Amino acid sequence: MSPAGPATAGPAEGTATPPARPARRRTRRGSRSERLAPFVLLAPAVLVIVALRLWPLLLGVNFSFTGDGDRNGTSVGFDNYLTLFGDPLFRTALRNVGLLVLLLPVAVALPGLLATFIYLKVPGHRLYRGVYFFPAVLSPVIVGAIFTLLLAVDGPVNTLLGSIGLGPVDWLGDPDVAIFAVVGVHVWATFGMALVVFLAGFSTLDASLLDAAKVDGASLPQTIRHVIVPSLSRTIQFVFVTTMIGMLTSMFGLLFVMTSGGPSGSTYLPEYYIWIQQGRLNQPALASAASTVLFLIMLVVGLAQIGILRRAAKED
Template sequence: MPIGNPPPQVASEVLGPAGSTARAGVRAARGRRRGNQRFHRADRLAPYILVAPAVLIIAGLRLYPLALGVNFSFTGDGDRNGQAVGLDNYSALFDDPLFTAAMRNVGLLVLLLPVAVAIPGLLATLIYLRVPGHRVYRGVYFFPAVLSPVIIGAIFNLLLAFDGPANSLLGAVGLGPVDWLGDPDTAMYAVVGVHIWATFGMALVVFLAGFATLDPSLIDAARVDGASIPKVVRHVIVPGLSQTIQFVVVTTMIGMLTSMFGLLYVMTGGGPEGSTYLPEYYIWFQQGQMGRPALASAASTVLFGVMLVVGMLQLAVLRRSGRED
């Protein structure tokens, strides 16, 4: 008879009850091991299952339309509708003075972004430090965020009119009137200023939420050491709110590039002389007024690329400054 493991029946007769108990223990251990493997496999899959609905929604409602828009930007308008035209639309964009003016205004928005972020950050700091009346200020500062851009634009059209209250106030202090919305050199600054006033309430709320995560003992320790408020802000508050600042910078930039259409339409209509055009207003003009959807898609693609590059550069700068602090 060949030497080897005895058959189960023979092993049971030789080993008796002890052998049966051993085999039962082995089977139980194998079952536990298989159960643990299934549990760990399910544990690894759980995050993917949880994020799958959000990913599907983003892919279906954001990424797929984006891909369609990019593809559409390489087709023609009018008589060439549906025909592949290569980069003709992009060439036409950068030959259009209105689009180049819109891109220059994007550069202006990037330069003014620190102001748009610093204002709500400073006001949130004052509220957090409980200046007198801070509860009232919290509601007052947020109130413009609930108003319609159309209403805000109409109000400031009256305030900034050539014979309006703003110029009357300047005249009272001996300064000449300013054509706020009729001068190409000042119109864009006026619209951006109104936009910052109308929207900084949301950034203020985000900053206040960030302050809720800040350890107050750090500020107390800095005050005990005799640090002034500017030093507390620079060395304690700003590093502690670095993630919040990054979020506000990116969302504010996106808002300035994609949420000013209402103000532009009501306050200036893109004028004077196209000086207040932004890419989103240009996209609407080409799509809705000129009937050139392919050219509008090309402008949308350029705007998306600009927002992506600017956002990544801003995050890189903020992360580097946070590490240096």
């Protein structure tokens, strides 16, 4: 007879163990926290943008519908906008914006091609990378002062042209030439930042695509068109938009030092016009109206560029 031991109770066969409720609650809490985490992290940035960007923008738009001088603070409807478009200087500024849009592909293609050569490691590419980026660290005032001396009627550039039999050019005094001179200096001084962005985009490029193009016997222009451009479409979109914004909002220093808006107002841009109305003529409401027009121009041009580039990328 075997000794009887104490009976041990166990779960009956066929019965399922009930789920642990505390663990489920912790899982639910964890998933809820994970969903809320991105919003919590984005909240400070959103608050800063709303407080320092969107709210002042709305205040500026509202202020543009008020008067200046004796009508300060009173609603004047669209009078400021009618004054703007009736001002020959502002119309000149808008024409120059159209010129910037036409020259924008050149301002983007230049750093893009240089970045391509650096990526392909042409001889001396390390030196070129530093030399090309150097102008981007210079102040616009310094760049403007340097090129004012270089482009003077009796300056080194005209001396060089005279040595090869070409007559002197009044780079900053001819209304038909001055805006091209200022834009050219701006492109030279700022394309280093776009070059860095393109080089960052090249770091994501699949090198096997270039090898395949080389095996197929593709020329450099064909490789750029059919391999590099489609692969860097998002980078190109970014550079297009940021370059256009820079042209419209970062040329004040050059304009002020090199031409002061002249000759005869031919180098006016909306940014310079806004400063004249606000800083010299004490017409802040009119300056707010010009700022609103500039914002709308940047918005429309930026969206149009993105749409065109996306369509071109899909076609490729």
